[in-house]
Amino acid sequence: MLSAIDFWFDFSSPYGYLAAEQIDALAARHGREVRWHAILLGPLFKVVGTAPLTTLPVKGDYAAHDFARTARLLGIPFALPNQFPVATQVAARAFYLIQDESSGQAKQFARLAYRAYFAEGRDITDGSVVMDLVAKAGAGASAIEPQLGSEAIKQRVRHEVDSALRAGVFGSPFFKVDGEPFWGNDRLPHLEEWLRRGGW
Amino acid sequence: MLSAIDFWFDFSSPYGYLAAEQIDALAARHGREVRWHAILLGPLFKVVGTAPLTTLPVKGDYAAHDFARTARLLGIPFALPNQFPVATQVAARAFYLIQDESSGQAKQFARLAYRAYFAEGRDITDGSVVMDLVAKAGAGASAIEPQLGSEAIKQRVRHEVDSALRAGVFGSPFFKVDGEPFWGNDRLPHLEEWLRRGGW
Numbered sequence: 001m002l003s004a005i006d007f008w009f010d011f012s013s014p015y016g017y018l019a020a021e022q023i024d025a026l027a028a029r030h031g032r033e034v035r036w037h038a039i040l041l042g043p044l045f046k047v048v049g050t051a052p053l054t055t056l057p058v059k060g061d062y063a064a065h066d067f068a069r070t071a072r073l074l075g076i077p078f079a080l081p082n083q084f085p086v087a088t089q090v091a092a093r094a095f096y097l098i099q100d101e102s103s104g105q106a107k108q109f110a111r112l113a114y115r116a117y118f119a120e121g122r123d124i125t126d127g128s129v130v131m132d133l134v135a136k137a138g139a140g141a142s143a144i145e146p147q148l149g150s151e152a153i154k155q156r157v158r159h160e161v162d163s164a165l166r167a168g169v170f171g172s173p174f175f176k177v178d179g180e181p182f183w184g185n186d187r188l189p190h191l192e193e194w195l196r197r198g199g200w
Numbered sequence: 201m202l203s204a205i206d207f208w209f210d211f212s213s214p215y216g217y218l219a220a221e222q223i224d225a226l227a228a229r230h231g232r233e234v235r236w237h238a239i240l241l242g243p244l245f246k247v248v249g250t251a252p253l254t255t256l257p258v259k260g261d262y263a264a265h266d267f268a269r270t271a272r273l274l275g276i277p278f279a280l281p282n283q284f285p286v287a288t289q290v291a292a293r294a295f296y297l298i299q300d301e302s303s304g305q306a307k308q309f310a311r312l313a314y315r316a317y318f319a320e321g322r323d324i325t326d327g328s329v330v331m332d333l334v335a336k337a338g339a340g341a342s343a344i345e346p347q348l349g350s351e352a353i354k355q356r357v358r359h360e361v362d363s364a365l366r367a368g369v370f371g372s373p374f375f376k377v378d379g380e381p382f383w384g385n386d387r388l389p390h391l392e393e394w395l396r397r398g399g400w
Contacts, residue, residue, distance in 0.1 A: 048259045058370045170258045186386040
């Protein structure tokens with residue numbers, strides 16, 4: 001059996017959103033599954049010594065332009081939120097709580113959360129918005145809501161971020177397949193070529 | 201007549217090298233000319249507040265891996281030089297001195313200088329190496345050599361870097377066509393699609 005593709009993303013990452021809309025279909029074309037990992041870019045950026053793209057002079061304006069232009073090319077609805085970037089701990093916690101029950105529902109939640117933030121202008125830092133999306137994804141909201149603020153799930157998210165760091169992840173989206181790392185939505189064509197050829 | 205594509209590059213930029221090997225053929229497919237502009241990333245990085253990719257923890261290792269992997273995919277010879285990045289003032293000065301006589305020879309010099317540095321491991325900070333490449337490009341070496349250290353050409357390079365900054369350039373390679381900016385070798389597919397469709 002072919003090994004899965006690992007896919008790391010932060011819910012506040014525009015290119016992560018664009019990749020989330022594409023990765024499962026790409027993987028399926030090559031008989032691969034995708035393991036999704038919600039991460040928090042803040043701690044990763046500290047290690048790498050970088051900052052959110054849009055906070056950088058000159059480069060930030062270009063990045064905002066490129067997010068929208070790339071989304072239009074892909075036919076994916078996108079509008080840079082007024083509040084950007086935002087802290088995505090609550091969404092990440094919900095993601096893992098759902099994933100423990102169903103990875104399919106967790107992916108569906110992630111896609112809904114991304115669209116809520118980047119296409120519908122909703123505030124995904126708000127627990128009630130997150131719980132609405134949990135319900136929409138078909139997950140058991142009543143079991144999840146009381147756990148959203150628990151120490152256990154906070155530690156779980158920290159553990160997932162640490163695992164990502166150990167795997168060499170430093171941005172979003174980030175992919176790994178058969179040990180090979182790919183960073184960025186713009187590397188999806190390389191990732192697909194890698195799957196097609198088995199490397200080069 | 202269709203307007204030209206502007207192409208900014210630093211001689212120490214691996215992705216600039218990969219783009220330099222492709223941009224004229226890409227432009228020709230769409231009836232466009234390319235205006236090449238040698239720049240120095242140092243002053244640009246100061247404005248943006250960033251640093252050479254390979255100096256960043258974690259991200260640097262990935263970048264070195266991605267340079268070589270992208271080059272292999274494109275069939276372009278590449279080996280990350282032992283001295284990297286390097287100061288590219290001398291090569292940039294030679295480029296503009298040649299360009300004042302012939303833009304075709306200047307492009308040929310740029311391609312030779314990139315290959316010398318990234319494929320042949322030669323030291324392009326060395327004036328004698330640069331002069332060898334000037335001669336190989338068919339330019340008038342005897343007229344250029346005495347000007348390589350002149351105040352006039354130093355000012356010219358500073359002026360070109362300032363012009364790039366005013367045009368919103370913050371990295372290498374950087375392209376602009378019909379007012380639309382594209383940053384990175386990985387945006388060449390978008391640039392080409394833009395030419396094909398006239399935007400989207």
